[in-house]
Amino acid sequence: DAGVTQSPTHLIKTRGQQVTLRCSPKSGHDTVSWYQQALGQGPQFIFQYYEEEERQRGNFPDRFSGHQFPNYSSELNVNALLLGDSALYLCASSGGQYQYFGPGTRLLVL
Amino acid sequence: SQQGEEDPQALSIQEGENATMNCSYKTSINNLQWYRQNSGRGLVHLILIRSNEREKHSGRLRVTLDTSKKSSSLLITASRAADTASYFCAIGRDTGFQKLVFGTGTRLLVSP
Numbered sequence: 001d002a003g004v005t006q007s008p009t010h011l012i013k014t015r016g017q018q019v020t021l022r023c024s025p026k027s028g029h030d031t032v033s034w035y036q037q038a039l040g041q042g043p044q045f046i047f048q049y050y051e052e053e054e055r056q057r058g059n060f061p062d063r064f065s066g067h068q069f070p071n072y073s074s075e076l077n078v079n080a081l082l083l084g085d086s087a088l089y090l091c092a093s094s095g096g097q098y099q100y101f102g103p104g105t106r107l108l109v110l
Numbered sequence: 111s112q113q114g115e116e117d118p119q120a121l122s123i124q125e126g127e128n129a130t131m132n133c134s135y136k137t138s139i140n141n142l143q144w145y146r147q148n149s150g151r152g153l154v155h156l157i158l159i160r161s162n163e164r165e166k167h168s169g170r171l172r173v174t175l176d177t178s179k180k181s182s183s184l185l186i187t188a189s190r191a192a193d194t195a196s197y198f199c200a201i202g203r204d205t206g207f208q209k210l211v212f213g214t215g216t217r218l219l220v221s222p
Contacts (some may be wrong), residue, residue, distance in 0.1 A: 099210060101153040
């Protein structure tokens with residue numbers, strides 16, 4: 001049984017560009033959450049998707065948007081990239097109280 | 111702020127020693143969870159303790175929770191080099207589907 005998978009593993013973009021990150025949840029999980037982790041910091045909650053709708057959102061601008069598909073996989077989109085968006089982006093899936101994290105996508109914005 | 115704050119920020123010990131990490135928070139909680147992260151990769155869930163629990167064990171891990179002091183501690187006994195990682199506490203405020211509010215972490219180095 002595969003755990004949470006994310007793609008790509010690494011990504012380099014330039015300021016102003018747009019990026020899409022992808023996440024496949026653990027089998028049987030229907031909820032996906034996204035977190036941003038800056039270097040040396042703890043993960044910060046971006047938003048959570050359930051039944052293809054955003055149900056909770058953290059303190060992130062509208063440049064951060066997401067989507068959940070009928071198979072529960074999810075995408076995180078970031079528009080108009082800033083240098084400060086450089087971070088490890090983590091996806092977590094849950095089917096109950098525990099969240100299982102993927103390996104993350106490391107985004108570098110130049 | 112809901113954020114948990116870990117103490118110490120960094121901890122260096124020898125194999126076989128015990129490691130204790132502390133987490134303090136400011137708001138009411140439903141549960142508190144501890145995670146481990148190796149070398150900036152994904153987080154691994156270690157243990158969850160509910161607000162009505164005071165102590166919980168899992169293998170070499172012991173977690174305590176003192177809601178009156180708004181603090182928790184994670185004890186790793188008989189540490190191993192493989193325990194080298196960053197450890198985060200995360201606060202869960204709601205039942206059901208919840209977001210987690212993480213602290214800044216404790217970086218543990220266990221030397222052979």
